[in-house]
Amino acid sequence: MKGLDPEIYDIVCVSPRNHMVFTPLLASTCVGTLEFRSVAEPIARIQPAISREPGSYFFLSNCTGISADKHMVHCETVTEGEQALDPWSFTVSYDKLVIALGAQPTTFGIHGVKEHAIFLREVHHAQEIRRKLLLNLMLSDVPGISEEEKRRLLHCVVVVGGGPTGVEFSGELRDFITRDVRQRYAHVKDYVHVTLIEANEILSSFDVRLRNYATKQLTKSGVRLVRGTVKDVQDQNIILNDGSEVPYGLLVWSTGVGPSPLIHALDLPKAPGGGRIGVDEWLRVPSVQDIFSIGDCSGFVESTGRQTLPALAQVAEREGKYLAHLLNKIGKAGGGRANSGKDIDFGEPFVYKHLGSMASVGSYKALVDLRQSKETKGISLAGFISWFIWRSAYLTRVVSWRNRIYVAINWATTLVFGRDISRI
Amino acid sequence: MKGLDPEIYDIVCVSPRNHMVFTPLLASTCVGTLEFRSVAEPIARIQPAISREPGSYFFLSNCTGISADKHMVHCETVTEGEQALDPWSFTVSYDKLVIALGAQPTTFGIHGVKEHAIFLREVHHAQEIRRKLLLNLMLSDVPGISEEEKRRLLHCVVVVGGGPTGVEFSGELRDFITRDVRQRYAHVKDYVHVTLIEANEILSSFDVRLRNYATKQLTKSGVRLVRGTVKDVQDQNIILNDGSEVPYGLLVWSTGVGPSPLIHALDLPKAPGGGRIGVDEWLRVPSVQDIFSIGDCSGFVESTGRQTLPALAQVAEREGKYLAHLLNKIGKAGGGRANSGKDIDFGEPFVYKHLGSMASVGSYKALVDLRQSKETKGISLAGFISWFIWRSAYLTRVVSWRNRIYVAINWATTLVFGRDISRI
Numbered sequence: 001m002k003g004l005d006p007e008i009y010d011i012v013c014v015s016p017r018n019h020m021v022f023t024p025l026l027a028s029t030c031v032g033t034l035e036f037r038s039v040a041e042p043i044a045r046i047q048p049a050i051s052r053e054p055g056s057y058f059f060l061s062n063c064t065g066i067s068a069d070k071h072m073v074h075c076e077t078v079t080e081g082e083q084a085l086d087p088w089s090f091t092v093s094y095d096k097l098v099i100a101l102g103a104q105p106t107t108f109g110i111h112g113v114k115e116h117a118i119f120l121r122e123v124h125h126a127q128e129i130r131r132k133l134l135l136n137l138m139l140s141d142v143p144g145i146s147e148e149e150k151r152r153l154l155h156c157v158v159v160v161g162g163g164p165t166g167v168e169f170s171g172e173l174r175d176f177i178t179r180d181v182r183q184r185y186a187h188v189k190d191y192v193h194v195t196l197i198e199a200n201e202i203l204s205s206f207d208v209r210l211r212n213y214a215t216k217q218l219t220k221s222g223v224r225l226v227r228g229t230v231k232d233v234q235d236q237n238i239i240l241n242d243g244s245e246v247p248y249g250l251l252v253w254s255t256g257v258g259p260s261p262l263i264h265a266l267d268l269p270k271a272p273g274g275g276r277i278g279v280d281e282w283l284r285v286p287s288v289q290d291i292f293s294i295g296d297c298s299g300f301v302e303s304t305g306r307q308t309l310p311a312l313a314q315v316a317e318r319e320g321k322y323l324a325h326l327l328n329k330i331g332k333a334g335g336g337r338a339n340s341g342k343d344i345d346f347g348e349p350f351v352y353k354h355l356g357s358m359a360s361v362g363s364y365k366a367l368v369d370l371r372q373s374k375e376t377k378g379i380s381l382a383g384f385i386s387w388f389i390w391r392s393a394y395l396t397r398v399v400s401w402r403n404r405i406y407v408a409i410n411w412a413t414t415l416v417f418g419r420d421i422s423r424i
Numbered sequence: 425m426k427g428l429d430p431e432i433y434d435i436v437c438v439s440p441r442n443h444m445v446f447t448p449l450l451a452s453t454c455v456g457t458l459e460f461r462s463v464a465e466p467i468a469r470i471q472p473a474i475s476r477e478p479g480s481y482f483f484l485s486n487c488t489g490i491s492a493d494k495h496m497v498h499c500e501t502v503t504e505g506e507q508a509l510d511p512w513s514f515t516v517s518y519d520k521l522v523i524a525l526g527a528q529p530t531t532f533g534i535h536g537v538k539e540h541a542i543f544l545r546e547v548h549h550a551q552e553i554r555r556k557l558l559l560n561l562m563l564s565d566v567p568g569i570s571e572e573e574k575r576r577l578l579h580c581v582v583v584v585g586g587g588p589t590g591v592e593f594s595g596e597l598r599d600f601i602t603r604d605v606r607q608r609y610a611h612v613k614d615y616v617h618v619t620l621i622e623a624n625e626i627l628s629s630f631d632v633r634l635r636n637y638a639t640k641q642l643t644k645s646g647v648r649l650v651r652g653t654v655k656d657v658q659d660q661n662i663i664l665n666d667g668s669e670v671p672y673g674l675l676v677w678s679t680g681v682g683p684s685p686l687i688h689a690l691d692l693p694k695a696p697g698g699g700r701i702g703v704d705e706w707l708r709v710p711s712v713q714d715i716f717s718i719g720d721c722s723g724f725v726e727s728t729g730r731q732t733l734p735a736l737a738q739v740a741e742r743e744g745k746y747l748a749h750l751l752n753k754i755g756k757a758g759g760g761r762a763n764s765g766k767d768i769d770f771g772e773p774f775v776y777k778h779l780g781s782m783a784s785v786g787s788y789k790a791l792v793d794l795r796q797s798k799e800t801k802g803i804s805l806a807g808f809i810s811w812f813i814w815r816s817a818y819l820t821r822v823v824s825w826r827n828r829i830y831v832a833i834n835w836a837t838t839l840v841f842g843r844d845i846s847r848i
Contacts, residue, residue: 019846040846044608051608060562084659090568123848135505138484144514184468184475235508402841417826422443422464424547
């Protein structure tokens with residue numbers, strides 16, 4: 001949306017939330033290293049046309065379906081929080097449609113995950129984790145609680161699926177415990193424990209040296225690593241496949257993402273395996289007119305011979321930039337209307353070049369892997385310098401100057417004053 | 425709590441929230457001029473002993489009763505947000521007890537206020553107002569909404585009871601509309617209206633010249649002032665005493681405060697009228713041992729011949745400082761234990777000297793009234809300089825350096841980038 005030219009197109013955004021979440025820094029907000037608003041970017045700031053131009057709009061709604069033949073999107077408003085108003089449906093006609101619905105956390109059909117675990121994808125997830133963590137810290141200090149209950153309440157369990165989010169959250173949690181809990185919850189500090197459950201290997205996309213470093217670093221800082229598969233989640237216990245019970249007070253579920261039910265339901269071509277929307281080399285959905293798809297919800301169709309790209313922010317960002325440029329080009333060449341522009345030269349297809357992966361592991365340490373893929377050679381490093389690169393890189397990726405300032409100030413005040421522990 | 429000497433006393437705080445709200449700046453957080461955390465101060469930072477010392481504690485609980493004869497407080501934990509745990513009761517024994525329960529908003533028994541209006545006392549109230557305001561702005565821009573419904577949704581009504589909170593909120597709301605809504609919600613900007621309903625006069629505690637200035641300033645900036653009494657509140661309409669209906673999208677209720685049900689229920693002497701806990705000149709509750717009371721929940725008993733002080737932050741703050749000093753003195757003189765210290769000289773009684781009142785009215789304007797009471801003469805001013813005094817004065821009153829920095833930075837970024845409009 002940022003790159004689209006509002007002089008060429010009227011831009012309409014349909015979304016149930018009015019902001020973009022800078023997910024790579026979301027884990028830091030759970031313990032107060034960063035504030036929630038520092039990682040949320042209002043869409044109206046990303047593309048000001050939607051709130052200014054007469055034909056451009058932001059609709060706070062869910063998309064419920066697409067009629068590709070009629071060039072029409074079906075929507076339903078989100079009225080949660082306004083009890084005097086029931087949600088209503090409406091349709092939006094389009095000339096060009098970009099489907100960028102993202103993905104949703106996967107539960108592998110395990111019973112109890114949705115009810116008892118907290119995901120880490122949206123700001124309200126981070127808010128819930130922070131509120132619960134502080135609640136448990138305070139409740140375990142109140143008279144009348146048993147030793148066993150205290151241990152359970154202060155046991156934070158993170159179930160990870162190889163991605164950096166769960167590992168980064170564990171690291172942040174350890175930093176919070178090492179510094180802030182010791183100072184602010186001295187009575188219960190010895191009861192707080194962090195366990196990380198992983199079926200295979202943590203950070204499987206990183207090279208083996210970095211993986212070992214992360215394992216060593218996490219273990220040293222007190223995170224217990226458990227190799228296991230979750231069978232069932234109950235309100236106070238996790239049951240693993242080997243039958244063992246793990247009592248928990250806070251359960252964060254971070255095992256990767258998959259397509260949402262809407263993506264499954266859409267009558268559009270799919271990418272091989274996994275059910276993502278299929279696109280060609282120009283990010284067009286084949287066999288229909290004027291529909292494009294980018295980000296975690298799309299993958300290449302079989303005929304392209306390309307592999308589906310990983311569900312990463314840098315993939316989505318690069319695809320978005322490419323597509324904005326392409327759409328502007330189509331519009332300028334007179335193909336901006338529905339069912340037009342078939343003869344326009346689309347130019348170079350989209351090519352993704354992986355810049356590398358990063359993950360922080362707490363205690364001012366991080367991993368930086370600059371290989372283009374798992375098979376190729378390249379630079380990889382771990383430690384304090386990596387941590388500095390991690391912070392600097394993300395600071396430059398934060399979308400607006402306002403939030404860049406706030407992220408820097410949050411980091412500075414956390415260093416000087418510690419993390420904020422007020423439960424609001 | 426801040427002034428108590430942890431070397432003399434073990435300090436135990438029983439409270440359902442773990443932070444203090446700097447209420448004078450709460451109105452600014454509703455529209456994003458300030459962030460919520462900038463006005464919330466964790467209690468563990470105000471008095472670090474509660475999280476560090478072996479005998480000092482913070483208990484996240486409500487007080488449910490007091491047994492003055494047994495020197496015992498009855499409590500019940502607050503477990504909201506932890507579904508695997510039911511609240512439980514416990515008791516805390518004390519040597520000295522300070523009742524500082526504050527007050528709660530008054531509804532005058534008007535039907536529907538609790539269900540449909542939002543108060544402005546806690547951070548979660550401000551969060552609710554901000555979420556609802558942004559929701560209404562966005563919903564009114566979605567296709568399928570009628571003109572009438574749009575007008576209703578964007579009608580913000582503030583019912584005030586003479587205090588500055590409602591007036592300051594109206595001013596903030598106008599500033600938000602003038603600057604941010606025009607930029608970010610240009611499609612609906614002409615539908616947004618603010619109405620202030622007041623039974624008598626706004627800012628009745630200020631001198632007549634300042635009152636007139638405030639009225640003129642608010643009217644000029646587009647706030648509609650309505651003289652009226654609310655009879656009934658329905659989910660979309662307010663019914664006034666004259667029978668007229670006022671449709672609203674957001675209703676903020678700010679008609680002052682009164683004692684909470686617990687204060688009413690406590691078997692302790694009361695101050696004349698209003699049901700506050702009665703105290704003597706040394707803020708002791710007469711006829712019982714070792715109980716003191718300060719802030720909005722207490723007033724002088726009849727025998728002192730003193731008038732009950734207004735429910736203001738500066739009264740509570742001064743009483744708190746005085747009492748901390750007195751309790752330290754009693755403790756040092758060996759009277760810190762229960763039922764001891766009867767023969768100790770309490771020294772000078774508490775004397776309240778009013779420093780003045782301030783209220784901002786939006787558009788960089790404020791009122792400053794430095795008279796000691798309504799009857800005496802003194803300096804009073806209004807305008808930009810007052811606004812500057814208002815901001816400077818509150819900045820020095822914010823409790824911690826951390827929040828002082830954040831308040832200043834919030835003000836600066838609001839000036840440069842505008843208010844944050846992400847609905848998280």
